[in-house]
Amino acid sequence: MDKQVIKRLRHPDLQTRIVSADEAASWIQDGMTLGLSGFTRAGDAKAVPMSLVERAKTEAFKVNIFTGASLGFDLDKMMAEAGIVHKRLPFQADASMRKKINEGALYFVDQHLSHTAELIRGHVLGAIDYAIVEAVAVTEEGLIIPATSVGNSSIFIEKAENVIIELNLAQPAALEGLHDIYSAEEQGMRDPIPLTSVDQRIGEPGIRVDLSKVKGIVVTEALDSPSTIVPPDTETAQMAAHLIDFFRSEVQAGRLTNSLAPLQSGIGSVANAVLHGLIDSEFEDLDIYSEVLQDAVFDLFDHGKIRFASGCSITLSEEKMQEVYANLDKYQDRLVLRPQEISNHPELIRRLGLLSINTALEADIYGNINSTHVSGTKMMNGIGGSGDFARNCRIAIFVTKSTAKNGAISSIVPFASHVDHTEHDVDVLVTEQGYADLRGLAPRERALIIIEKCAHPMYKNQLLDYFEEASARGGHTPHILEKALSWHTRLADTGTMFEEAAVIG
């Protein structure tokens, strides 16, 4: 046996269970539910799902695919195109899978990322037939050491009937020691989660498993797909500047110190860019308590801005991946990866008092946020953890550029075509135009400040016209129902939300 394998697969009983990916994939049967490791392209089970896709060329079958969050390696694309997915949850971010979802060709259950584990533990989602999880090692006592994400792997392993481990030799061995695996008891029978600070370790360094369930070990050797985030641009830099202004005003008001409060930052380019902007701020000794640790977190580390970062996955660009993996020891004492149930747990989000920064697709003038559905119908990716954070955090911040498609779309609309975050959960809205602090405001106050501070100048009059006409009709949250969705239907009909008449008139 390969020395590398022996070094990483340290439990002797398991060394006899090495199989090929094809063999492992052959165990999966039509109708089964698979719990795959993987959270935003990090630490996903790679080889067995690929073999499964291969098998689909000669055999018709469907499975349910549960994960932590989105997968890399085009796995969601390949599985969707192969037509092998019956139900997919709790998150995805792939263009081909999205197309199938929107065609109704597969069922997607868009869940709060902290909820999936509870639903599995409570036997609501049905049995998991196979947990298929990537690991960098299995210890002498049989602890599975995950790779670059924990995600839902620990609950999958605990509850699955069978476990397949993808031992990935390409993932740095130095990831061992980074994880903190805490398992909750059943609801109603559990103690408080003892975590009271971002850097606290409350669990074990790996995932405990009933070894008799481990059906096979597949040895793999491929790094994660690099993240697809685009670098900061002028507008994201402006958004970051506005966010910094907001934080500064909180410090001036005595509500925050210069080390702020633990920060959570959502998935994607905009949230990453906004976080990146803190490099050039006066804030320091920052704590991160987030889901995904993206490039910006390591940039902030390298600029001496971060005291400690807790996440449930590390998802990096190709360049950053090389840099970080070559220097993991530099971060090791200041980094921890937890199950997504813990990174996103309402108990901890509220206790730690997070500042949460998540991305909006659109916001209405009253502060209701659509994070998921293009024009109210087509799924983009999913709500992810934003709902866990926005409802329970200290300050819920949503960021979006004020327009999209070269101005054809205003991200600020009269009426959100879909609501993922209600106005009760939206404290601050940030665009490249400015920020609106909505805390303690009634809807009519919110509308004026959102239009003034956040809307793009080309859409301000149009928004004000709507608001004024609606207000004259009355209501706590004034609307003209027959016009409420007219911006979206105009977009569909004419290719833009912009109303020429509003300029001429």
Added chain:
Amino acid sequence: MDKQVIKRLRHPDLQTRIVSADEAASWIQDGMTLGLSGFTRAGDAKAVPMSLVERAKTEAFKVNIFTGASLGFDLDKMMAEAGIVHKRLPFQADASMRKKINEGALYFVDQHLSHTAELIRGHVLGAIDYAIVEAVAVTEEGLIIPATSVGNSSIFIEKAENVIIELNLAQPAALEGLHDIYSAEEQGMRDPIPLTSVDQRIGEPGIRVDLSKVKGIVVTEALDSPSTIVPPDTETAQMAAHLIDFFRSEVQAGRLTNSLAPLQSGIGSVANAVLHGLIDSEFEDLDIYSEVLQDAVFDLFDHGKIRFASGCSITLSEEKMQEVYANLDKYQDRLVLRPQEISNHPELIRRLGLLSINTALEADIYGNINSTHVSGTKMMNGIGGSGDFARNCRIAIFVTKSTAKNGAISSIVPFASHVDHTEHDVDVLVTEQGYADLRGLAPRERALIIIEKCAHPMYKNQLLDYFEEASARGGHTPHILEKALSWHTRLADTGTMFEEAAVIG
């Protein structure tokens, strides 16, 4: 001094601070913020707000009114009509105040009921000038013993610059001992809340106060306004039967036992009636962990169904009030009242794994819930605690009759005109027609089951027509945006959502 007063006002320093309500009201100045006790008509400060309304007859001023939840004694009505309210939060349930809110004559901030205390503690809502709180006693060591509600009184007292106590001699002295006051530290500096079972006491029997802040004691003598809930009817009995069927199926699936899990039940007649229905079920040894303890909770006690009930207020009908107050000792060991921050705390809701039952105004075919806005614009009462519970509980159940106004309104619509609870937070929908278990379902699956199980027969075809036309266009959550709100505009135009053509065609 009245013997009764001496017996209840046991701290000697305070006995010299008795003033009239008018005098206390005269201290309030234009622009001040008042924190009033009171939660769903229970334990509200009564005399000082009334004197304030009286003062408004000869003097123009406005104040901000913060409370636990809704007030009794027509206080919200009188304050709204007197025009003295600038901003009101976090909840109200009065027809006159509602009218003013919808006219834009006063600002209403509709908040999650667990959030207000955090926002005060975090200095986000500005200073509280006067806390005006009802008490049944002040102990020898100066602990303020609240009456029939705790609500936000403890945070008001802790953070206000001045405190006025309304010592209410009519409220039963036997309420003393029922309360458990736990105070949280600042976010980021706090320990886990140690509560792990419904009957656990984690705090003090009254509210600790800096005695130098107590500016006056006003002696009052009036019971709370009785609740306005209407008794169970045929439809609520059917809803209760469906809910019991659902619970039964959970027991059969091994996911619950015959004592279920701690129950939370929302404010109002429907939720009360549904809870009441458990009397005739096989379920027993029930725990209640709720906000308001309404008549049904005591009916269940009297039928030997309840082991323990935790709430933040007791709001009863006139008949039930007499009965319960005459026999408080019967319940005393099995009842506790907590601050609403604790009764509604996400940490505890998730840990205890509540079954939450809240009322919907309308639901759309995908399970998004409107709890607050009539036709998307006019505020009814507010979201109350439903958002605290629905996001973080074990099973989020929403109940509504399938139609209103003799069938002119379908409570199941294609597109919710306002969203308070997104489909991610809605597990089970119950109407008198049946229940839809939505857990683990994608939107297209949800639509079919909601229409089949919950919609009124007269609206089923109309809903199916919409869903089929929308589905043909595609989308994860199929909609026809130009028709999405047509049911509401039809209602406004014709007086009914019912479309004749759907019957003829």
